[in-house]
Amino acid sequence: MPDASRKVEINCTVNGERQTLHAYPMARLLDALREELRLTGTKEGCGEGECGACSVLVDGALVNSCLVPVLQVEGAEIKTIEGIASSEQLHAVQQAFITCGGAQCGICTPGMIIAAVNLLERTPEPNEAEIRTGLAGNLCRCTGYMRIFEAVVHACQSTEAKS
């Protein structure tokens, strides 16, 4: 069967910088971020939308970048884990993961932090059920979740203390 497609140009904004990606239209956003832009903070876990390791924000919405064909981010604003800290200053969620021991092997951590940051943007003072729902699409196989929940609670408290 002859090849159906050629690489196309996709213009989007990634972590505040305009980018032009050159990719096959069905290429996964995950691969374009990691391989073309060398933003390897976004991880691949299951590759089928179940584990959340590849979570990024597209126009402010949490998505699994393994399930988004790159053609569909034309004109979009994308935020990856590399765009969460502001220069040398860690985001409150990142600092809280360190303080509370919310990371062990680290594979789920970028996705967890993206999901937690997104949760706090939508719900600045989440209750426990809201934290569980906000992170329900992110699997961790080693910390056991309790320290991750504690980190999210701690991040809310430290954000409150600052404001």
Add this chain to the structure above:
Amino acid sequence: MRAYLPSYELKTPVDLSEALKFLADEPGVWKPFAGGTDLMVVFETGKLQHKRFVSIWSLKELRGIEVTPEHITLGALTTYTEVQGNEILQREFPLLCQAASETGGLAIQNRGTLGGNVANASPAGDSPPALLVYDAQLELVSSTGSRLVPYNGFHTGYKQMLMRPDELIKSIRLPRTGEPWRQYYRKVGTRKAQAISKICFAGLAQLDGEQIKDIRIAVGSVAPVVVRCLRTEDALKGRKVDAAAVSAARAELAREISPIDDIRSTANYRLQVAMNVLEEFLINL
């Protein structure tokens, strides 16, 4: 084996009429591609047979929720997140909101669409049982016009549906009955988030005193298509909910569904749980 990227084509049409032109000009060659939460999973494993897709994700004509006194019309690209956030749906069609909240996790709910869930035609979809008990209709559109079809009967077999290759789902219409239905939804999966159903049940009932005046039941993951259980409904209409009625309904449901063994569950487990969930619905009316 992973998919070979150059063999797949994905096009972005400028508007709905261009998307429909793709489908009409080469019937069967192009298929619609919405949020990708089902197709990309198959694609990544290298098993996506179809090769050419039209991305409809950016088409405004397929978005939005319209409300009239008679109907709520959901654009086919309405996401699970949008379903959950709509106040009228929460009030009048809570089973659809519950189904949306139990589909995947937030990242899936932000990309997964109702139209995609219908067109993917999986018997394990979470929204179809709710759409069936609400007597949903589908608006199918093509370059030559549009037509309204009842959702019940739309799926004719495993992954089969009454839609031409030049058509796509434009919207899903829910009639507003204004009647005081008691409503029940239960998804049984391996875990709360992210799981695909072992069984999935939606029920509506109206009581007249102790008698069942009207009842609607639909169950997913128990047959090649999601089943509206009309015979079980008939076995219950006009009856008082007592042990005999529950027992008769359980027996009728067992005849009406045909669950199988697969990677997620067994036929026997599905049958028992479907009957138990029906009983839970009935005894709590």
